[in-house]
Amino acid sequence: MSKTLIVGEIQEGVLREATLELVTAARELGGDLVSLLIGNEIQDQAGELAKKGGGKVLVADNAAFESYTADAHAQAILKAAQTESPDLILISNTPNGWDVAPKLAAKLDTGIVTDVFKIEQEGGEPVFIRRLFNGKFNGRFRISGSPRIATVQPGAHAAYEGSDSGSVEALDVSAESRTKVVGVRAAEAGGHDLSKAEIIVSGGRGLAKPENFPEVLQPLVDALGAQMGASRPVVDAGWLPHNYQVGSSGQVVQPKLYVAVGISGAIQHLVGMKNSNYIIAINKDPDAPIFEVADLGVVGDLFEVVPALAKAIGEAKGN
């Protein structure tokens, strides 16, 4: 019988949805399930996780865990792993998860796979499926060594919805961190809020140079009465300010129409726009991942299609 340890996460006092997704992933694999929650004064959240399918919930509840640090959290997970001897440890692939999980793997001298979206059982062992090359390919991975560690992409599994009478147990662990958290700065409000836009036209690296945003993309933005967004590489290159960025590290948007121009569709961008009501993608690469989430796709040269589209919209409005 195999055993899975899931490492839950609390964000601003609330048990994360991603944690309940780990419950689903672990339950699909079968076997025993143990959960770990790390924080300060988190008995309520531990009780909630136990009721929501987390099985036996270990709680590392200690002032040392008030803020996330890799040092302290790795010690707590290590203690839980030593106490429970799981075959598999699942951690959400969030900023905290991807920060601590490799450190834990090095401590345990074991194999780790990150950002997994699917786990299959084959020949009695798990096969982990994840994207690579920024979404262009999928890969099937296996881990030797024990425990196996995997970080799981948030949103890849449905949150577990069953209820259960799990239990809560204290995990006795003290922790020290060399890193000190000074504080958290919320996202800068205002400036360029895309959350209420009905139509967003976003440009990516395919626009090739910064001048093409005002010259090529802006006429389409204006014709549609839209707001302009951008993919991460555009913002990283300094072509547009950070508050134009759509994606997991920028703004998460849900407009009625999202037009992706010259954006290949790295996962971090897709997370930010895939729930748009309707998506049109224009890209020269027919294999670009953006076409997987788009409703309507144009495989072609954006420098021809975008001006033609802006003109056609102008004419349609004139009628």
Added chain:
Amino acid sequence: MKKILVCLKQVPHKDARLDVRSDGSWIQDDNIKFEINDYDSYALEEALRLKDKGDAEVVVATVGPERAGQSLRTALGMGADRAIHIWDDGLANTDGLGIAKALAAAAKDENFDLVFTGLMSDDANHGVTGPMLAELLDIPHITGVVKTEFNNGEVEVERELEGGALEVASLPQPCLLAVQTGINEVRYASLKGIMQAKKKPLDKKDLGGLGLDAAAVAPKLTVEKIYTPPKGEGAELVEGSADEVAGKLVAKIKELGLL
């Protein structure tokens, strides 16, 4: 003098056409262009900026085949002082932990004050080497760094969280910072820099030279196969000339009630 290590990886060029090998083991990479991993370029730039400000030695290291030496030369051309090129047939199929072990073995007697890596590589996207290297060197780390400030043996950083939120944290030195793209504006190697790079030291090390063997870096993570994701329902494709395509898109946008 401050000693800084920057770990970098050579990856397929952003514009390279990528295809899967017929046996699915990896991409077909015999005849494509390579470049320094984007995240690592930002890491290198961050180190070079420290060097520009004061007395520091910047050492670049990579684990990779013969061709990866070119990326080290580029880094030297950008201003790094010396390079360590680690390669051995025993590393050909290793994983992030094996690479971290090789880097740790090369770094352990150097007593670096700071180690920079990128957050992840643009090929395999694992994002594990930095934190693993820090653990093996017994120094603290932080990932997703978008701002750094160095003073009196402390580093204050901003780390990217979700949705644009940032965490401010402070780490003692030595420490490892795994940087996010966009943290700075990466310089190009000047012609003069490229000429000077030819005279800068580039040490080659194999596993034996690092006190390791193939068993020590045997992979615990193996890729069974890679493949182009199956096409789901995907997008309905619109074809034709630019004007024809535009006409069809306009019809759809009207149907959505947005025109």
